[in-house]
């Protein structure tokens with residue numbers, strides 16, 4: 223049964239106001255009434271496909287079959303995918319349910335962990351987004367669920383499985399990653415970093431097909447994904463250019479603080495001509511295609527932005543084909559991340575300047591004001607929604 227959060231329920235003796243008094247296993251410690259936080263747990267949910275359906279709802283306790291580890295959510299990050307799901311353009315609920323708990327960028331603290339799971343109460347953790355398909359396809363069978371071949375994978379908070387924007391969730395250890403406590407709240411940046419860690423992993427795998435000495439990297443888009451892709455580029459010692467259309471705000475400065483060069487989108491030509499590696503992070507491929515085909519170059523272009531269909535561009539497919547063939551160029555897409563990429567991302571964050579990472583988080587919004595978190599503001603880079611810290 224779904225009820226709006228905070229609404230008193232006549233069929234139970236415990237209301238929202240009792241929440242701080244709830245014990246770890248769901249009894250109201252003050253009144254000793256059987257008030258499970260299954261009746262009081264708040265979550266951000268949508269009816270997928272239905273714009274305007276997003277709300278803060280009370281939902282049942284995470285079921286035991288979700289895993290032997292109970293995690294108390296500290297924060298969730300908000301990205302374009304969440305806004306698409308809220309806009310009714312993307313996402314699906316678990317089978318047989320109307321609503322989907324959203325949220326796939328997360329940071330939590332273990333509340334309870336069964337012995338032998340490798341986790342203990344108090345551990346700072348991040349839940350992995352994707353689950354292997356049940357068949358499984360060859361990629362999923364090998365733990366490469368990010369490369370699922372039959373589309374039957376599920377994704378927490380996105381596709382067929384509840385997400386992490388709930389006060390608590392349960393999980394199996396295979397899909398939980400420990401985060402260096404020194405990172406603190408910055409651990410919420412792990413999931414977006416995994417997306418670029420995978421992109422870099424695959425660029426490097428493709429690059430190994432022949433001897434190669436890339437020097438220049440172009441990143442299109444100075445949002446969180448673009449800036450994190452640039453962080454990993456500078457960590458690798460590349461001359462890095464980051465392109466965006468803004469001229470003000472924090473983004474150009476964030477690029478410069480990495481030791482990279484900020485390029486305004488109108489000046490794309492030169493950077494596009496010289497880059498050995500391009501990571502597209504805006505979903506606007508036409509910008510690159512229009513600037514690119516006349517430049518003959520051996521290069522690897524990785525697309526990470528999920529775009530809407532229907533964009534138009536003036537591209538000469540013959541010229542594009544000829545130049546890509548004659549230069550052995552590669553254009554490929556990259557989505558999601560497997561456990562290996564979470565480990566790579568954790569290392570990249572540990573090596574990064576924490577002040578720079580902290581400045582990526584431009585707004586922290588408490589759960590009570592959740593609607594503000596999902597309303598985009600001009601200077602936003604990464605907005606996070608903070609959950610009340612009920613850890614032991």
Ligand code: BGC
Nearest residue numbers: 301303351380417557558559
């Ligand atoms: C998430 C990925 C996910 C993709 C497609 C992205 O926002 O970060 O984990 O695979 O959306 O659903």
